[in-house]
Amino acid sequence: MNKETHRMTTEATPEQPAQQRLPRTLTRDLNHHDGQTVRLQGFVHARRDLGGVQFVVLRDVSGVTQCVGKGLNLPLAESSVEVTGTVKAHPKAPGGFEVQISEFRxxxxxVEASPVEIPKMEWNVNPETMLDYRVVTVRGLKERAALKVQAELVAAFRDHLMTEGFTEISTPKIVSAGAEGGANLFPIDYFGQGAYLAQSPQLYKQIMVGVFERVFEVAPVYxxxxxxxxxxxxxxxxxxxEMGFIEDEEDVMSLENRLLASIMTRLKATSQAEFDLLGATIPDVPAHIPRISLFDARALVTEKYGHQVGGKDLDPEAERLLCQHYAETEGSDFVFVTKYPRAARPxxxxxxxxxxxxxxxxxxxxFDLLFRGIEITSGGQRIHDHAMLMDSIAAYKLNPESLSGYTEVFKYGMPPHGGFxxxxERLTAKLLGISNVRYARAFPRDRHRLTP
Structure with a gap:
């Protein structure tokens, strides 16, 4: 190979002036450059040497492609590299094209081998190891596909609500009291004063109904x-x-019905490749998602499947069986469970x-919304009358003083409102058939995990 015309080195070299360099091409666009010289940048996804011919699978933000050369001093997997070469059609290469390397940089x-061989990762093999080394394993094709789908899902959520007149808000994540009562709060020291990480923006988004009437937020909760x-x-x-001036919870369920249909339409347009990679199907959302009361749902799973439901809600098996029933009888992956008892609601x-x-x-x-065997939504109409709200706080044996910053607004004409x-992560996991919700978050936090 002529070293004057085929410079292949693993040493970082000074970059050429921008006007002399080819523009960067993404791997997904190679089909538009057959026979042309391109410049790729990405990571060494995999590498092998077969009788002096070297193969590098290069991964960039859009996918992977096979690059072929000779005399390369290949770095370890996950090194970031630049490849210049000629695009050639190849039926066995990823995407149907490979790049014949003329320059490798x-x-x-x-500086050390990856603790996990990314191309061979499987979610059901030693999942804790995959999470321990998440800074690397998150680069995997399936891992990033799940996060890409979630990003599109969130974008679709925002876009649809804005078309229906909603305003995005941002609420505090350090609070003086919980939105739902109970003990599931993370306490923190706030300059010597007791405070908590917010378990929900519920109380604030209700207050903001008095400002914008229709509001939404995308934010972490704890x-x-x-x-x-x-x-x-x-x-x-x-x-x-959260939305104001509703008649009852049916308005809220109808909104979510439209919202989910819009999200799935967006995913079909933007994320089919990710669903295909994960072997998942984007569901069709019925024009009217079925509804069933909690009482009737409990009776149905007992009578049809012989499952006795304990507690005041549906247990995981009851949720699965109820979804199975509606998938079989109405072809719906979704079902609203309505009319929850007071003891099961805030x-x-x-x-x-x-x-x-x-x-x-x-x-x-x-109400709750179930999807493919699991609850993905909790919602309903809220109390908007001040006297009724104070009576409810007393009935739940909560401290009204700790909630005074919230209840104050109901003295000033709050409209009937509700939300969900x-x-x-849970919706993403169920959409993609991911068995553990932790893989639907880049850096999950569960009861045992604070790193990475």
């Missing part, structure tokens, strides 16, 4: 729950919505109406 060499399951995180991304849940028009003391206008919250 190491931009930044890995739950000090000692779960060790595949469906729980102690820090997760919450997609919160103090601000609005009571439901009895047949005579009076308000129930036992049933609320709260979606856990972004």
């Amino acid at each position: 190491v931009i930044s060499a890995a 739950r000090a729950e000692e779960h060790a399951t595949s469906r729980h995180l102690n820090e997760y991304l919450s997609l919160d919505v 103090f601000y849940a609005h009571p439901d109406s009895n047949a005579d028009g009076s308000l129930s003391s036992e049933i609320t206008r709260g 919250a979606i856990g972004a």
Whole structure:
């Protein structure tokens, strides 16, 4: 090989002036450059040497491609490199094209071998090791595909709500009291004063209904729950919505129905490749997601499947069976469970109406949305009347003084309102068939994990 025309080195060399260099080409665009010389930049995803011919699988933000050369002093996997070469069609190469290397430059060499061989990673093989080395394993094709889908999901969430007149807000994550009561709060020292990490923006987004009428927030929330399951995180991304001047919770469910349909339409347009990589299917959202009351849902799974439901809510098996029923009978991956009892809902849940028009003391206008066997949403109509709210706080044996910053606004004409919250990681995991929600977050926090 003529070294004057084929410079191949692992030494970082001074970059050429910008006007003399080829523009960077992404691997996904190689099909537009057949027979042309291109310049790629990315990471050494994999490498092998076969009888003097060297193969480098280069990974960039858009995908992977095979690069072929000779006489290369290849760096360790995950080194960042630059390849210049000629694009040639090749039926067995990723994407149907490979690059025949004329110039190879190491931009930044890995100083030690990766603790995990990224091309061979599997989520069901030693998952703790994959999470321990997340700074590297998050680079995997499947790992980043899940995060890319989540980014598109969040973008679609924002875009649709803005088309319906919602305003994005930002609420405090250091609070003096919990939004839902209970003990699942992380205490912190706030300049010598007791405070907590916010478990929900619920109270603030209700206050902001009095400002913008329709609001949403995308932000982390914190739950000090000692779960060790595949469906729980102690820090997760919450997609919160609240809307004013509603008739009842049906307006809120209808909004979520439209929102989910819009999100799935966006994912079909932007993320089909990621779904294909993970062997997942983007669901169709019915024009009217089925509804069933909690009481009837419990009866259905008992009568049809023989499953006895304990507690005041649906247990995980009951959620799975209920979704199975609606998938089989109505072809829907989604089902709203409605009319939750007061004991299963927070103090601000609005009571439901009895047949005579009076308000129930036992049933609320709260709902959950189940998707493919798991709850992804909790929502409902909220109490907007000040006297009713104070009575509810007393009934829940909460300290009204600790909630005074919230309850004050209800003295000033708050409209009927309601909303919901979606856990972004849980929805992402169920969409993509990921068995553990921790893989739907770049750097998960569970009860045992504070790093990386």
